[in-house]
Amino acid sequence: MKQLDWLLRDCLNAATGERVQIGIRDGKIAFMEAGAGEGSTVSASHKADNELDASEYTAMPGLIETHIHLDKAFLTERMPGEAADLKEAISMTAELKSGYSPEDILSRSRKLLDRASRFGVTRMRTQVEIDPVLRLMSWHSAVELKKEYEGKLDLQLVAFPQEGIFWQPGTAQLLEEAAREGADAIGGVPYNDRDSLEHLEYVFRLAESFGLPVDLHLDFSDDPEQLAILDVISLTKKYGLQGRVAVGHLTSLGSAELDTAKRIAAEMAEADIHVFTLPATDLYLNGRQDTCRIRRGLTPVRALLDAGVNVCFGSNNVRNAFTPFGTGDPLDIALLLAQTAHMGSAREARLLADMCTTNAARALGSRGTKGLFPGEPADLVLVKADGILDVIYDRPRERLVWKSGERIY
Numbered sequence: 001m002k003q004l005d006w007l008l009r010d011c012l013n014a015a016t017g018e019r020v021q022i023g024i025r026d027g028k029i030a031f032m033e034a035g036a037g038e039g040s041t042v043s044a045s046h047k048a049d050n051e052l053d054a055s056e057y058t059a060m061p062g063l064i065e066t067h068i069h070l071d072k073a074f075l076t077e078r079m080p081g082e083a084a085d086l087k088e089a090i091s092m093t094a095e096l097k098s099g100y101s102p103e104d105i106l107s108r109s110r111k112l113l114d115r116a117s118r119f120g121v122t123r124m125r126t127q128v129e130i131d132p133v134l135r136l137m138s139w140h141s142a143v144e145l146k147k148e149y150e151g152k153l154d155l156q157l158v159a160f161p162q163e164g165i166f167w168q169p170g171t172a173q174l175l176e177e178a179a180r181e182g183a184d185a186i187g188g189v190p191y192n193d194r195d196s197l198e199h200l201e202y203v204f205r206l207a208e209s210f211g212l213p214v215d216l217h218l219d220f221s222d223d224p225e226q227l228a229i230l231d232v233i234s235l236t237k238k239y240g241l242q243g244r245v246a247v248g249h250l251t252s253l254g255s256a257e258l259d260t261a262k263r264i265a266a267e268m269a270e271a272d273i274h275v276f277t278l279p280a281t282d283l284y285l286n287g288r289q290d291t292c293r294i295r296r297g298l299t300p301v302r303a304l305l306d307a308g309v310n311v312c313f314g315s316n317n318v319r320n321a322f323t324p325f326g327t328g329d330p331l332d333i334a335l336l337l338a339q340t341a342h343m344g345s346a347r348e349a350r351l352l353a354d355m356c357t358t359n360a361a362r363a364l365g366s367r368g369t370k371g372l373f374p375g376e377p378a379d380l381v382l383v384k385a386d387g388i389l390d391v392i393y394d395r396p397r398e399r400l401v402w403k404s405g406e407r408i409y
């Protein structure tokens, strides 16, 4: 048998806490063997082109960014001031769009992609804005980036009508064009259109006709009555899209009475709808009207997890009106979620790691749902840390990254 491309000796497996030897061959994990040290049978019996003493590192599958806006990253310097709420963040950002050019979108996007890649992100789903002002400018830039980053980071593109569909004539045709040009999912934002249900029905019909999954911005408010999720559950069942629908934000559910939230969470689990909580934005923009007992503005993470919903998290935005901060490191968001969704145990630290690796892979319908396992793609990151708690709480920046068996950092 051909010798290994890489042998990573004595790293800690983030999922189990055990010392392991990891062999990589032809872009895949060839073996994982528990056991440490020089005398390990694996180390003795396998020859590798490259060998690394990884005893100071913790190994994880490549990180997955589930929800990010590359095309509106790094806009803070162009903003006239701070946005007072979601509505103002949307209108402020829409104003800036007429100043975009393909070069501008590409350079801001690359800045974020390069950072994320260095942090160990090997897969990413990005929401690409399509509207009558930009038309397909952002879309074509994203298609170019998807090719450019091949071999470094798999990029999934969501055709996203940020300004609505029906009160922006021409948007529907542009979305259909993007779907024909290889969209990986159809996006939607029912709270920013003339009629929420009309918007959702259009998105589901379009997704069905192209055989694509749905990835929505949904119920992004503190209003417990804003529950478009109920329509999404019905439409998911109607179109047989169980397991292929994801919703970002879903913060209104966090303001609902717990019994209501639990009942809806159970229905979501049954329809296998994935949730992308976006805490950096949700904590920042929600709760603005509360004058006391200010709400955190998050989706009810615990109730959703308890019901069996696949909850993942994303960065959403980096340095713009929606989120004036951020790094593009999923581990930063993991820590933020640990702190704000009451996830402080060692078991929950491992769950947070799954939420940006194996569970995220399932939500994105991509391979690698088993994580570090023989036969799985060799997308992995070694973090200079002594186990999973140090990974999540310290987020060390010293990381070694492999994509499809090639070391890229």
Ligand SMILES: [Zn+2]
Pocket (backbone or CB within 6 Å): 067, 068, 069, 127, 217, 248, 316
């Ligand atoms: Zn978003």
